[in-house]
Structure formats: structure tokens, C-alpha cells
Amino acid sequence: MIDHLFIKNYKVFERENIPLDKNTLFIGTNASGKTTILEALDLFFNNVFHYEYVRDIEEDIVIEIHINDERYRKVYKSPNYRIEYSKCIGNMYDINHIKYLYVPKYIYAPKLLNDILSINLSVDTKNIDQTKVFKVFDYLDGKLGNNTYNFFSINTKYEMNINDDITFTRDEYTRIISNITHQYTIIGIDNFEDNFDLKALTDICEYSYQTIFTSKHKDVVTNFNYSIKALYKDDIKQELDTITKVFSKNHKKKLLLVEGKYDVAWFEKGLSLLDEFSNYRVIPCGGYGNIQYVRTQLEKEGYTTITIVDGDVSSDDSLKREVIELYADIDYINKRFNMSFKNMPRRKKEFFKKFHVKDDVVKKVLSSWAKKNLSLDSVFVQELDMLIG
DSSP states (O other): OOOEEEEETTTTEEEEEEESEEEEEEEESSSSSSSHHHHHHHHHOOOOOGGGBOOOOOOEEEEEEEEEEEEEEEEEETTTEEOGGOOOOSSSGGTOOOEEEEEESOOOOHHHHHHHHHHTTTTOHHHHHHHHHHHHHHHHOSSSOOOSSOOOOOOOOOOOOTTOOOOOHHHHHHHHHHHHOTEEEEEESSSSSGTTTTTHHHHHHHHSEEEEEEEEOOOHHHHSEEEEEEEOSSSSTTTTHHHHSSOOOOOOOEEEEEETTTHHHHHHHHHTTTTTTEEEEEEEOSSSSHHHHHHHHHTTTTTOOEEEEEETTSSBBBOOSSSGGGOHHHHHHHHHOOOHHHHHHSSSHHHHHTSSSSSHHHHHHHHHHHHHHHOOOHHHHHHHHHHHH
């Protein structure tokens, strides 16, 4: 499962880190980046490139995914935007078994069917096949065997001659998607409500390796029982309608306002452990400076909200520690970042200045740790229990 996605110089994103969950729904105004996320994954997995999406033609495009705390980065070098293998990070063949199906807003049925066919019939290359492939290199260096090059990726493409005029109903699209038999398929569906019924939401989430949806429809957001991520072009203060247009005021869920996007995984995991996830939607507000304004405006509109901020702000709704990352496991931090903390620092400045990587990298890695390793007896979860109690 992809924990984080990094996009640089592609469409709306100059450079952006995007947390993902097993099932994620993105909401946001037009041009906030919802579709770009799905198309960036289509580039990474399926080499579907749109030259017109390049923001700066003098800069490379970078798409990076994190799976199980491992980085897999593809760099598409300017000006031709071919893969620059020397700049890529991670053994791509290790994730060759993961397939990605992109379902755009405007579906071309023959392509969708052929994409699913290719996914279902994908196979691992056997040793005897690899021997035949590497035989090509014997002609390059005159030596038997290949000791120089490794597999980067192997993609099998099947294409049937399907009638261009073929169309499907919403139920038929759902059945088509449900016919995916490949175990490790990530499904990305743009504007879910345009081609699928609400009843398909849960089904697709349950049988897929990972799902990523976008939607503008209140019914879809209300009925999505997993992680919802809000995207803002500029600032949440400018784009409150990202929330107000899709969240129902009468829905039983409270809006839990937190500071940053990397905090969301912590709170969602904590709420799940406390059996409270179904009662809340976690909304990142882009920093402490926005939270009180957002809360006031949402409550004026009739929404039920609760606020939890970092402990560097002393208030009744704050955590005890200055920043959420201070609740992470010190042994994991020392091992993962090659650090030598004997005790967890009390101050966030003291904590972050010790690292040799950017603060965002630390936050990103530790949000993935929290998603997998928080437990009921974690100090953070205990504090969360008191704050929402």
C-alpha cells in the first residue's frame, strides 16, 4: 500500500507531499489537484505522460511513492521527459507486482476493458524468460550472461479489438471493476459519482489492494467510511467551500480540526483504536493560525466541530507535547534516521534540529509509523481519548 505520494513539477503541483491511506477520498475545489494525483500515479505505473502538464519545461518531473517505509522515485528528465534511471531511487522491480488502474471522469470503454485485461493477465517473468531477455546483452559486451543491468519493470499489454461505440451503465461499470482478479491492484477513480452508484463505494474498497477516489458530491463524501483528504489551492481560509459544499451539516460525524496534513494519520488511527472513527472526520487546517478562524466559520454555518492542537499552544484543547511527532517511538526514530536520542526531547525545536533531513520528511515518515504502530496504550491515544471524551 502506498503511504505517501510526492509530485514535483506536474500539473497543479510545484512540489507536494500527499499522504494516502488504504482507502482515500480527495475533496477540493476545481484545480486543487484531485485529478492530478490520479494522473501522476498513471505516469508512475503506466508511463502515461502528458507533456502539457509540465509546469516548468526546464525542470525534471519527479513522482515518488512510499511503500512499507521504502522510497521508489522516478525522475523524468527535461526536456524530453524520458526516465533518468541514474536519478531514480529504489528497486522498481520489487514493486512490479503492483498494478494501477486509472478510471477517468470520461471513460473510454474499450481502453478500460483492455487495461483490466492487461492487469488480470499480468505474470511474473520466470528465470528462463530472464535468461532469454539478458541474452540481448551478450551482443553488447561479447560476454555470456548479464552482470551489468537489472530489471527496472516489466509490463504486459493486451489489446482486443473492441467496438468503439460500446457503452455501459453504472451497474455494468461496477461489475467490470469487480472482475479485476489481480491481488495487488490500486484503483483510482476520478469523480466517482459520474460513473458509479453509491452502493459500489464499499464493495470496491473491500476487494481492492488500495483505492483512491475523487468526488464533489455530498452523498459520496457522507457515505465514504474511510479517510477523506481535503486539498486546498491556496489556504483553507480562502476555500472553506471545500468543506461546506460536500460535508452535510446534519450528518452525525463531527469535524475534528487539526493543524497539519501529517497529523491526520495519527488522529485517524487513534480514533480507530478508540472505536470512534465513525463519529469524526479529521480536517487539516494548514497550521494553528487557521484553526480558530475555520472553527468559527464552520460553526456559523451549523457544523459541529472539535479542535485539537499541538502542545506548544497552552489551551484546553491541546496535546501535552509540543508537536505530535514527539509521541513516536524513540527506538524506531534512532534506527530509521540513524539518530542517538537517549531520551525524547521536550521541545520541538530541539527535536527537529537534530535530524539531517527536512522537517517534512520526518513528519511524513512518522505519520506512516503512527498509522501502523499506534496502540491503545500509546500516550497519544490516551490523551486523544481524554480530549474527545
